[in-house]
Amino acid sequence: MIRVVVLGSGASVPSVQRNLASVAVRYDGDVYLFDCGEGTQRQMMKYRMSYAKAKAIFISHLDADHYLGIAGLCHTLNLAGRKPEEKLFIYGPRGTARIVEGLRCSYGFVDVRDVGEGGVHRGEGFVVSAFAVKHGNNALGYVFEEDAGRNFDKAKCDKLGIEGIMFRELEQKGEVVAGKGKKVKIGDVTIPKKGRKIVYTGDTMRCEAVVRAAKGADLLIHEGTFGEELKMEAAEKEHATVSDAARAAKEAKVKKLVITHISNRYENTAALLKEARRAFAASEIAHDGLEISI
C-alpha cells in the first residue's frame, strides 16, 4: 500500500486550518516529500509520517512557501543523529542548491541537486521524474511511478503445472522446466501489471503538460488555489482554479483527484468541492491530514 498524506493544503500564507504546501508519500517504509513548506516537520509528527524515514524531498518551485520547511527538518534530523551515509536527497529546479545552502542545511546527509525535466530519482521499485509546468519559468511537477511488474495467473499456472519452487525460478531466470518436461516462460503464466502512479503539480496554471504527465494516474494532486469566480486572478497569478484541476483530471483519465494549495480566503470549501465534482466526480478538496491509500 502506498500511503499519501497531505501535510499542508494551504497557499502562500498559512492559516490556523491549513499549513503550507507539502505532500508525503510513504512507499516501502520510506517517506518522500513533495514540497516542504514552513512547519512541515511538525505536520509530519501530527499526522504520523516518520520524519526519520524521509528519503527525498522534491521541491516544485522556489516560492518560499514551498521550501522553507527544509531547514527545520534537516536541523531535527541532524539532532537525531542522522549519519552522512543516510542521504536525504533534495531535488528542485534551477537555484534549489543555492537556496538550501542559504538555509544552512549543509549537514553531511544532505544531497541537494538542481534538476530539470526527466527522471530525477531512482528508488527501489519506482522512479520520480519531473515535468515543466506553467508558474513562472522555473516550476516543476513530479510523477512518482512504480515499476511495471507482473502477476501470476493462477489458471495458467495450474494448467502448465507451475508449482512450489518453480515460481521463484521463473522470477529469477524467466523460464523453468515444468512437470511434463515442457519449457514454460514467465510471460506464459503472468499478466503484466502496471505500476501505481501519483502525480503532483506544485503551483501551475492549467497546462497540457499536466494532462500528459497524469495520463492514467492512480492519483493526481493538482493545485487549485481559487474557485472559478476568481479565474481572472488565478490566470494573472499563474494558478489553477478548482475547475481547471478537475478538467485536467478528467482529460488525463486519472482515478482520483486531490485539489490542494487552497487560498486562505476559503474557510468553507463546500462550494469548491461542488465545483470540482461537476467537472470530475472523483475529486476531493484537500485538508491538512487528508490521507489516501493506493
Added chain:
Amino acid sequence: MIRVVVLGSGASVPSVQRNLASVAVRYDGDVYLFDCGEGTQRQMMKYRMSYAKAKAIFISHLDADHYLGIAGLCHTLNLAGRKPEEKLFIYGPRGTARIVEGLRCSYGFVDVRDVGEGGVHRGEGFVVSAFAVKHGNNALGYVFEEDAGRNFDKAKCDKLGIEGIMFRELEQKGEVVAGKGKKVKIGDVTIPKKGRKIVYTGDTMRCEAVVRAAKGADLLIHEGTFGEELKMEAAEKEHATVSDAARAAKEAKVKKLVITHISNRYENTAALLKEARRAFAASEIAHDGLEISI
C-alpha cells in the same frame, strides 16, 4: 496592559504539543517577538497576535530553532503589501544579518542588525536592551523595559488646586500656575511610577547576568529545558533546569516566572511545575498559547 503570549514553548525539536521558541509582547498596539522559531507566523494566527503589527524581532542566538520562522513571516508580510517605510527591525547577536540574508528576506521593510550588550531598540515609551548569557559564546537575553513615569496624586492635586487643563500643562511644561497664583511643579503633585519590565533569557545555563538583568522584573521568561534529574545533561548542553530558572527568579525578586523551552521528553509537566514552585512559588511552566497580562 502589556499582553505577553508564549507562541512556542518547545526546545530544539517541535512536537505536536509545542512549537519552537517564540514569545510575543504586545505593547501599545504593536507586537515584538523574542525569538522566532519555524512556524511562528502560524502560531501568531492561532493565538490572535497580529503578524501585521510586528515591529521588531529580537533573536537570542543562532540555533536554527530560534530564527527559522523569520523567513516565512517576512514572506507573508511582503505578500500582505508591507511597505518599505514600515520597518520590521530584526536584532540578534553577531552573524544574524548574514543568516537573515541567507533566508532571502531582503524585502524593503526588513532592517536587520547584529547587536551586542546594551540598548538595542528604542520604542515609544520603552527600550529593549540585550545582555550576554551563557550558551555558546554568542547568545543574548533581552530586557523589555518601559520608561519610568509618574502618576498624579489625587490628594495633592486637590490640595494645590490642580484641575482641568492644568494637568496637560503640567505634563507638557513641568509646571503651572495654580488657582491661588502659586507655581506648582509636576513633582509636587505626582508619585514616580516604575516602568514595567519583562526579561527573556533565550537559551542559557544558570548565570548571574540573568539575575542582574531581571532584578525586580514583573515577568521573567527563563528557559528550563530539563528537570533537575537531568542537570548533568543540562550543564553539558549549557541549558538551565527548571530549578535553575526558579532560583534565578527568586534571587532577582521578580513578580512572576514563566519557564519555557521545554524538552519534548516531557509530555506531562506536573513534576516540572512542582519542582519550580519549590524554589519559587510564582512559577509557571509555559505551554503554547500561555498568556500573561501585565
